[in-house]
Amino acid sequence: MEFSIKVGGPEKQKTACAVVGVFDARKLSDAAKAIDQASGGHLASVLKHGDLDGKLGATLLLHKVPNVACERVLLVGLGKAAEFHDKQYRDAVRAAVKALNETGAAEAVLYLTELPVKRHDAAWKVEQAAVVARDALYRFDQLKSKQDAARPLKRLGFNLAGRGDVRAGEQGLSRGKAVADAMQLAKDLGNMPGNLCTPSHLAERARKLGKSHGLAVEVLEQAAIEKLGMGSFLSVAKGSRQPPKFIIVQHKGGNKKDKPVVLVGKGITFDAGGISLKPAGEMDEMKYDMSGAASVLATMQAVAELKLPLNVVALIPTCENLPDGAANKPGDIVTSMSGQTIEVLNTDAEGRLILCDALTYAERFEPAAVVDVATLTGACVIALGHVATGLLANNDALAHELARAGEAAYDRVWQMPLWDDYQEQLKSNFADMANIGGRPAGTITAAAFLSRFAEKYHWAHLDIAGTAWRSGKDKGSTGRPVPLLVHFLLGRAGG
Ligand code: BES
Numbered sequence: 306m307e308f309s310i311k312v313g314g315p316e317k318q319k320t321a322c323a324v325v326g327v328f329d330a331r332k333l334s335d336a337a338k339a340i341d342q343a344s345g346g347h348l349a350s351v352l353k354h355g356d357l358d359g360k361l362g363a364t365l366l367l368h369k370v371p372n373v374a375c376e377r378v379l380l381v382g383l384g385k386a387a388e389f390h391d392k393q394y395r396d397a398v399r400a401a402v403k404a405l406n407e408t409g410a411a412e413a414v415l416y417l418t419e420l421p422v423k424r425h426d427a428a429w430k431v432e433q434a435a436v437v438a439r440d441a442l443y444r445f446d447q448l449k450s451k452q453d454a455a456r457p458l459k460r461l462g463f464n465l466a467g468r469g470d471v472r473a474g475e476q477g478l479s480r481g482k483a484v485a486d487a488m489q490l491a492k493d494l495g496n497m498p499g500n501l502c503t504p505s506h507l508a509e510r511a512r513k514l515g516k517s518h519g520l521a522v523e524v525l526e527q528a529a530i531e532k533l534g535m536g537s538f539l540s541v542a543k544g545s546r547q548p549p550k551f552i553i554v555q556h557k558g559g560n561k562k563d564k565p566v567v568l569v570g571k572g573i574t575f576d577a578g579g580i581s582l583k584p585a586g587e588m589d590e591m592k593y594d595m596s597g598a599a600s601v602l603a604t605m606q607a608v609a610e611l612k613l614p615l616n617v618v619a620l621i622p623t624c625e626n627l628p629d630g631a632a633n634k635p636g637d638i639v640t641s642m643s644g645q646t647i648e649v650l651n652t653d654a655e656g657r658l659i660l661c662d663a664l665t666y667a668e669r670f671e672p673a674a675v676v677d678v679a680t681l682t683g684a685c686v687i688a689l690g691h692v693a694t695g696l697l698a699n700n701d702a703l704a705h706e707l708a709r710a711g712e713a714a715y716d717r718v719w720q721m722p723l724w725d726d727y728q729e730q731l732k733s734n735f736a737d738m739a740n741i742g743g744r745p746a747g748t749i750t751a752a753a754f755l756s757r758f759a760e761k762y763h764w765a766h767l768d769i770a771g772t773a774w775r776s777g778k779d780k781g782s783t784g785r786p787v788p789l790l791v792h793f794l795l796g797r798a799g800g
């Protein structure tokens with residue numbers, strides 16, 4: 306879908322469909338008023354018949370509205386004017402795009418982008434509209450023998466209230482496109498099944514991205530990983546016939562001496578649990594256990610597209626976690642790259658075992674900050690549901706920076722404590738630490754484990770177990786936390 310910025314009244318807009326909002330109790334938005342006036346009260350009279358009352362997300366398509374230049378008008382319910390905030394704005398755009406796509410119009414102009422949204426400017430509104438529109442029409446049908454019919458909606462214009470907003474709108478549009486493209490990449494990788502999206506496939510995709518977007522890509526094979534002493538990472542890979550890979554992607558947009566931001570993504574392409582086997586129900590969802598890797602890779606694409614003047618490094622340890630004669634066994638003790646030994650009390654707590662070695666590897670970049678992204682704990686889904694990503698950090702400024710970026714991107718996080726008191730739960734009688742801390746505070750003890758490998762730099766951990774995908778009838782990857790990561794890096798690049 307192509308996007309553009311428009312200005313000018315809706316009644317004069319030559320388009321297949323003008324999309325205007327109606328608040329609760331049939332209160333017309335400014336754009337709806339303009340159409341109503343030009344058409345001699347046509348909208349008011351339609352609404353009087355009760356076809357649309359303004360409930361948020363309701364839509365009504367009108368043909369042949371008199372005295373206007375557009376072929377159709379799509380009315381979209383906005384709910385109560387006093388309660389029209391960021392969530393309501395996004396819901397209205399989503400409903401509009403879904404309805405538009407049913408009309409058969411190849412092109413439309415959205416006037417919802419003119420509506421005032423508390424605390425947000427034109428750049429934000431346009432960015433969000435582009436991201437939500439692309440998200441609403443996303444589907445993953447490449448593995449069906451017959452692809453679904455092509456989407457009719459090809460071009461979408463975003464109207465802004467005045468010329469003064471155009472610059473901000475254009476900036477929002479370039480961000481929105483970069484974020485939407487990156488989310489699509491993350492979703493495609495996440496939705497791809499484990500038999501196709503293997504560690505080798507991820508490495509191949511990273512190499513391709515390097516070529517298309519001018520990123521430096523290096524893939525370390527098993528022998529090189531052994532040489533580095535990543536005994537913890539390799540212990541997880543042992544149970545699989547797919548060779549592990551350690552992928553390094555670099556964007557060199559800053560000065561040579563600028564310390565890079567390092568992103569680390571968990572790349573378990575399938576998590577059966579290993580010898581501590583997971584139950585069969587919904588185990589298919591563990592193909593999403595590489596969503597951290599996917600979002601980090603996708604973020605690199607956006608960073609390159611936006612040409613951010615920053616140095617950014619992505620580190621992706623990737624392998625499968627399967628039961629096998631050669632797999633990790635409960636009680637096994639492995640030696641991490643840092644030299645610290647780990648008693649593997651549960652082979653299903655494998656994410657931290659591959660991340661810890663990547664965190665140690667990150668030291669060589671002398672990073673300005675390290676952010677790891679992982680579908681790490683079921684406990685995080687219980688704590689925060691599917692709304693907020695779990696955030697834990699060893700540095701408060703970094704935590705706040707991420708929280709602000711999440712607000713700006715509408716891809717929010719919620720911080721949990723990382724007090725030393727939790728470290729006691731990781732005590733092992735036989736090694737430096739155990740890889741699990743019991744049932745209480747499962748998300749925090751997982752982060753507490755990782756923190757032992759992140760002592761040399763400012764570090765934050767994002768647990769995306771609840772936010773990276775949806776289960777149930779709308780099962781699928783969400784592309785989160787790509788918007789958050791892109792905004793975090795935009796902030797680091799000076800806005
Ligand atoms: N990949 C899972 C976490 C997960 C579970 C993500 C459910 C999304 C939905 C992770 O590797 C895992 O199995 N974690 C265990 C840790 C436990 C053994 C300490 C968990 O959360 O049950």
Ligand code: MN
Pocket residue numbers: 576578626652653654655656
């Ligand atoms: Mn697991």
Ligand code: ZN
Pocket residue numbers: 573576594653655656680681
């Ligand atoms: Zn896992």
